[in-house]
Amino acid sequence: MNPSSHHEIIDKSYSVEFQSLPKLPTLIGGLDDVLHGGLPKGRLTIVNGGPGAGKTVLGLELLVRGAETGQSAVFISFEESSEAMRRNALAMGWNLTKIEEEGKLALVNPEIDYETIASGEFHIEGLCAILTGQANRLGAGLIVIDAVDMLLRLFDDPKKARNQLIFLHRWLSDQRMTVVMTVKDGNEKRKFDYLDFMADCVIQIDQRVHEQVTTRRLRVKKYRGSDFASREHPFVISKQGIVVMPLTFVDLVEQSTGSMVSAGDANLDEVLGGGYRKSSSILISGPSGSGKTTLAFSIAAAAAGRGERVLYLSFEQSKQALTSEMLSVGLDLSTFVDDNTLRITAMLPEAMGMEEHLYRIIQEVEEYQPVHMIVDAISATRRIGSPQAAMEFLIRLYHAAKKRGITCIYTNQIFSSMKNELEISGLGISSLVDSAILLNYFREKNRVGRSLLVLKSRGSRHSDKYHEFRITDNGIVILDPQTGN
Amino acid sequence: MHPKGQKAEKPEQLHYSLILFVVNEGTNSRRARNNLERLCEQWLPRRHTIRVVDVLKDYQTALDHNILLTPSVVIMSPEPRKIIHGDLSDESKFTELLNFKGENEDDR
DSSP states (O other), X not given: OOTTGGGGGSOTTOOSSOOOSOEEOOOSBTHHHHTTTSEETTSEEEEEEOTTSSHHHHHHHHHHHHHXXXXXXXXXXXXXXXXXXXXXXXXXXXOHHHHHHTTSEEEEOOOOOTTOEEOSOOBTHHHHHXXXXXXXXXXXXXXXXXXXXXXXXXXXXXXXXXHHHHHHHHHHHHTTOEEEEEEEOSTTGXXXXXXXXXXXXXXXXXXXXXXXXXXXXXXXXXXXXXXXOOSOEEEEEEXXXXXXXXXXXXXXXXXXXXXXXXXXXXXXXXXXXXXXXXXXXXXXXXXXXXXXXXXXXXXXXXXXXXXXXXXXXXXXXXXXXXXXXXXXXTOOHHHHHHHTSEXXXXXXXXXXXXXXXXXXXXXXXXXXXXXXXXXXXXGGGGGGSSHHHHHHHHHHXXXXXXXXXXXXXXXXXXXXXXXXXXXXXXXXXXXXXXXXXXXXXXXXXXXXXXXXXXXXXXXXXXXXXXXXXXXXXXXXXXXXXXXXX | OOOHHHHTSOGGGOOEEEEEEEOTTOHHHHHHHHHHHHHHHHHSTTSEEEEEEETTTOHXXXXXXXXXXXXXXXXXXXXXXXXXXXXXXXXXXXXXXXXXXXXXXXXX
């Protein structure tokens, strides 16, 4: 992974100035960043996605967020009854009945009878009249049409369906309505391709399962007259609604690293060139059992001892296993946990998708407000899904921490200890971190020793030598850098 | 089509209550109206009522009856309620729906 490669997944084109088009903010977490302000106001947006991708939730949240700021909306579903809609929304904590009572929402749920007999010409004007009628009654500027593909099935002739939809589109744009139509992706999708051409904005969402882990992605395929963040963005459907996690320009506004602090041991500080910088990131790599976790906790214990909060994210061990392991090397974590200067969160990488992990961690960070964060071990994040997902996860986590000025310690298990010393993370994060420490074993006659090498430490004159260290009952002891004793 | 209980009653004694949903007074609407009136005169002389709803003026009735497409005819009574979309230019669809053909042939 070369230093420039992480730029590839960053949208460089973000510009606030380029906004000739009036936009309607969606107020959905992260979505306005991706859309550079919101949906095209008074125009049509299409949301494509397979079954279960989250189209209806997106549609519902649009009107819920709108209602929160006093805007009214009409929601028409061709798939689910209004009752089911109210129930589904309630599961997300959205009380549609209340919004309806406040006069900010009209739910329309026509039951379509596909067996209905047709005789001669008919048009979609009835629907147009209903939508306009309801919108005018509420003073609504937003109309969400859920599962428009179901409506189109009323027309046996695709050409006719298309003409009717064009009619509906013109009708609603004449009324200056902001319209969002959701369309089910599927075998029949090609039949409705013209919807994408018609719309000013096209959003594609999907849900994939890779190695039994589900991930959700959102991509803006098209946005007429506007800039947008065009790559795929992971999103979650959380209890609070949809949260899109774009990696945009905004995330790159890093806080610069701060003053030097002690790593908790005079010899370690000397090797590092005077300790490490606050708000920096440190990578500790090494083979299994080389002392990565112990070293990370030694640094963390020093921080917690100064009263700085440490959030420890464990992807490999349970809280209990960690606590007893650290106790055996003289680090009593329970005192820090009791003081609330340390919080250990164990997560199973396989348990959920990348964005879900990220979302939970960010929630935890927001709530706990740590000064330090330890991620043990980034090698385990591969189990979240693909190497691609792991890399994205780490880069996002890295930026989330940087943005908040949190000092991060990442541990990484390397497998072929002698071959790939410089490719210490294997996940593209090594070029991003401020400091990198490599732990290893060495053989001397008939004993095995442990070595520590500082590969880099930005802005400090760190040692370029291998230093022997021992793991004792009292934590890590680095032999005197000068004398080696 | 008819529920068993009504089968005994002679179809020609039943009164038909229909709603025609249209938009505005366009050609399409007028054609539907003319067709419906003509068909009713032919098949249901003096035993039908037609209510015309312009959905632009009264969308609520359209909503109550799930009418998204216009023109549409809703046969409210006799039960069961039936819907036919279109301007009724295809007469056979209308007569099929109401079983008129069958009934008339029986009468002969």
